[in-house]
Amino acid sequence: MNNPITMLGDGFAHVLSGGAIFHAFWAVLIGIVVGALPGLTATMGVALLTTLTFTMGPQVAMLVLVCVYVGAIYGGSRSAILLNIPGTPASAASTLDGFPLAKQGLAGRAMGISTLGSWFGTLFGTLILAMFAPSFGEFALQFGSYEMFWVALFGIVIAGSLSGGDPLKGYIAGFIGLLAATVGQETNHAFPRFAFGNADLAGGLGLLPVLVGVFGVAEVLNAMRGPAVKAVSAKIDSVIPRIRDVTQYWRTILRSGALGTFIGAMPGLGEDIAAWTSYAAAKRASKERDLFGKGSVEGLMAAETGESACVPGAIIPVLTLAVPGSAPAAVLMAAMMIHGLNPGPMLAITAPEFIYQIVAMLVVADMVKLVYGLVLVKPLLWVLLIPRSRLMPIVFTLCTVGAFAITSRLFDIWVMLGAGLVGFILRELRFPMAPLVLGIVLGELLDKNLLRGLVLTGGDISPFFTRPISMALCVLTLLAVAWAIPGLVPRVVGVFRRRPA
Amino acid sequence: MSGSSDREPLPPRVDLATAAVLLALGLGVMALAWRMPTFVEQSGTGLTAPGIVPGFHATVLAVLSVLLGLRAIRRGALKPGASQSRAWSREDARQLGTAALLGVLYAGVLVGRVPFWMATSLFVFAFTAAFEWPAGPVGRVRRLVEAAVLGLATGGIVTLVFERIFLVRLP
Structure with missing residues (x-):
């Protein structure tokens, strides 16, 4: 019964029953379109689609959301290649070589490479998820309240340190998020914090309205300024990938897959960091590094494989620790909670089969993505030409519906507006x-x-520091902080180097 | 996920002002957390008081904002001429203001007061018309008609898809 192979087979059988392929096809298509359109991100796509899944069963809902997530991360490469604008932040690294290839008249080849890279990446990451998530989930059962506290804090610190840009601002953003989460009744004494006598505030700020605000409304505002994006090259060569691109760069694919999955599994880092890291690693190891930035097949392959491998990677900590590896994974986790699937260490006991069902969903989404990658080129060009003045009001409408639908409170729409403004x-x-x-x-x-x-x-606060796993997590958190302090690491290393002399 | 981190850095004076606002927020939350009841009688220990966690977060926020402010000063926030900030262009500000105003009018005022399909149709029409108006008089009537059709279609389709197909309640 608990044989992983049997459970994986059961997972596929479960996922593939009940019109799953139909749901996978429309959901991946929506994901690709959302990802391809500059201004619409994977996070926004998953958040908006969560609304549509309220009345679905949990399995179908998760399949839909996983498909949107996988599709959106891949879809971003379309506009990166054709417009030189990443459809999602995850595809920023793909512009470096994708657009130069398109300018050389090889847009079709570039899209074929991105399709293959992305397909291998997700497959690789899913394999790692299938291999390690169940055993890590069982290990996570040893985590008590003390350890989970450190896991949460470590997530904030590592995301602040490494999510790009300024670590100090990263920490501040993390603590603003933590503060926002304290609004409403707390669990121990049911005391309404920061409610000021308002019954709606006492209920807390809904996760989905806040996320829709930060990633939907703020994106709409951001998209509506500056000059509009102009024309796309309408000439597309063959998108059928070449076998040689795979055989020649298999090392790059494996390296990028491993890096992408690992970065995905780190709390809060996400697909863009995975793509940049994979790209940088490929450039360092490449024999043709001079071509990077000028239309390198290897560079594009590395970026696409890395970002797509990150998707299953980001789901690993969701399933095992209830800590998301990326922003879209955070919304996916919120959706799991809405549907009564409680992600985290207890999942290994309450629903061990769910991990394998997620594996099956990822594989189905990846296969559908491959099909679309080969056939959906010209229609997507048309979609990319929709002017923002016509697209963004529709997106805003969907944001409003998404914020309202979960609890049917107008208050949540105000929360969305407020979060959107603050996010912007x-x-x-x-x-x-x-x-x-x-x-x-x-x-x-x-x-x-x-x-x-x-x-x-x-x-007594001592167990937070003395239990073995707690202590290890505490040390990791402190190291992550130390890593982000400018000049501290070289100074410490210098002290240790001088000592023997 | 970082999204915006790759843009040009902000002038230090903007960071200093941000630090001041965040410090005020941190101190304000600390004060509110301090005034929360402690429930010592029920728990036997004041460490489970509702104000502990927000107080901790607010303290960290206040400390980090002080660091941000000090860093901004070190980078020259108080030096003359440091205020030459990259303000939004007039066009950017107009576009942002229009989008924000229409969004608040729609989500904050119209939704819940008039039928959802009507509110949505009006919003989509107004938004599209407002942003396509500056394109010039040539073809304006056509664009306005298209905006009206788009509005009605969006209102109708969103209502149909969410309410009838996916059984989601609309405002």
Whole structure:
């Protein structure tokens, strides 16, 4: 019964029953379109589609959302190649070589490479998820409140340190997110924090309205300024990938897949970091590094493989620790909670089969993505030409529906508007969004586990530092902070180097 | 996920002002957290008081904002001429203001007061018309008609798809 192969087979049988292929086809298509359109991100796509899945069963809902996630991350490469504008931040690295290839009249070949790279990446990451998530989930069963507190804090710190840009602003964004999550009744004494007598505020800020605001409304505002994007090359050569591109760069594919999956599994880093890291690693190891940035097949392959491998990677900590590896994974996790699937360590006991069902969903999404990658080229060109003045009001409408639908409160629409405004201002002030989202998502986890830990020990804080796993996580958190302090690491290394002399 | 981190850095004075606002936020939340009840009688320990966690977050936020402010000063925020900030262009500000105003009018005022399909149709029409108006008088009537059709289609289709097919309640 608990044989992984049998469970994987059961997972596929379960996922493929009940019109799953139909759902996979439309959901991946929506994902690709959302990802391809500049201004619409994978996070926004998953958040908006969550609304549509309210009345679906949990399995179908998860399949739809996984398909949107996989499709959107891949879809971003279309506009990266054809417009030199990444459809999602994850595809930024793909512009470096994708667009030069398109300018050389090889847009079709570039899209074929991105399709293959992305397909291999997701498949690789899914394989790692299938191999390691169940055993890591069982290991995570040893995590108590003390450990989960550190996991949440580590997530904020690592996202702040590494999510790009300024670590100090990353930490601030993370703590603003954590603060936002404290609004409403707390679990121990049911005291309404920061409610000011308002019953709606006492219920807390809904996760979905906040995420829709930060990633939907803020994106709409951001997309509506500056000059509109102009024309796309209408000439596309063959998109059928060449076998030689795979055989020649198999090392790059494997390296990028491993890096992408690993970065995905780190809390809050996400697909863009995975793509940049894979690209940089490929450039360092390449024999043809001079071609990078001028239309390198290897560079494009590395970026696409890395970002797509990150998707299953980002789901690993969702399933095992209830800590998202990326922003879209954070929304996916919120959707799992809405559908009554409680991700985290207990999943290995309550629903061990769910991990294999997710594996099956990822594989189905990846296969459908491959089909679309080969046939959906010309129609997507047409979609890319929709003017923003006609697209963005529709997106805003969907945001409003998405924010309202979960609890049918008009208050949630105001929360969405407020979060959108705050998100937009923070973006303008160069605060990264990843730690903010992670703070909002992990706030409750941190709060609940800190207070539960203190209740269990009668107020003694020592178990937070003395239990072996807690201690290790505490050290990791401190190291992540130290890593981000400018000049500290070289100074410490220098001290150790001088000592022997 | 970082999204915006790859743009040009902000002038240090903007960071200093941001730090001041964040410090005020941090101190304000600390004060509110301090005034929350402690429930010592129920829990036996004040460490489970509702204000502990937000107080901790607010303290960290205040400390980080001080660091941000100090860094901004070190980078020359107080030097004369440091205020030459990259303001939005007039066109950017107009576009942003229009989008924000129409969004608030739609989501904050119209939705919930008039039928959803009507609110959506009006919003989509107004938004499209407002942003396509500056394209000039040539073809304006056609663009306005297209905007009206788009509005009606969006209102109708969104209502149909969400309410009838996916059974989602609309405002």
